[in-house]
Every structure is written in structure tokens, then in C-alpha cells.
Amino acid sequence: MAGVHDVPIRDETIRLGQFLKLANLIDSGADAKEAIADGQVLVNDEVETRRGRQLRSGDVVTFGGQNARVG
Structure with missing residues (x-):
């Protein structure tokens, strides 16, 4: 898959809303929710x-x- 970057996380799992912000795909939790x-x-x-x-x-x-x- 082209253009995929790995984003390491601290725990075994992470919630989708949190990951979007961590990966800099989205700016805020409100934007993620929407x-x-x-x-x-x-x-x-x-x-x-x-x-x-x-x-x-x-x-x-x-x-x-x-x-x-x-990651």
C-alpha cells in the first residue's frame, strides 16, 4: 500500500478518534467525531x-x- 506511514502507539490498542489526532490526520477530537x-x-x-x-x-x-x- 503506497503512502502509508507507521504511527507507534504506547499500548496494545488505541481508540480511532485518538489515533486520528496522534497520526496528524485530523486536528481535534471534535473534527474526528464529525x-x-x-x-x-x-x-x-x-x-x-x-x-x-x-x-x-x-x-x-x-x-x-x-x-x-x-505501529
Whole structure:
């Protein structure tokens, strides 16, 4: 997958809303909530509408044409 950057996390899992901010894909929690609710965020190429979705190492999040992999 071209254009994927790895973003290390401290724990085994991270919530989707938190990861979007950590990966610099989005500026704020409010923006993350709106983007996720609107179906603009993909996790492993599938639309994800749950902000609390737990991500694990290897999951790929796509937003605004950018990809970030949980490291």
C-alpha cells in the first residue's frame, strides 16, 4: 500500500478518534467525531463510524487521502 506511514502507539490498542489526532490526520477530537460520524474514515478499507473502535498494531486508517498504520 503506497503512502502509508507507521504511527507507534504506547499500548496494545488505541481508540480511532485518538489515533486520528496522534497520526496528524485530523486536528481535534471534535473534527474526528464529525469525520467518523460522516463516514469519511476507513479502517482496513472499510467505513468505520464508531469513534471508540479499538485499533491494534497493523490496522490501517485512511482519511482525506492519507493512510496511517498503527505501529
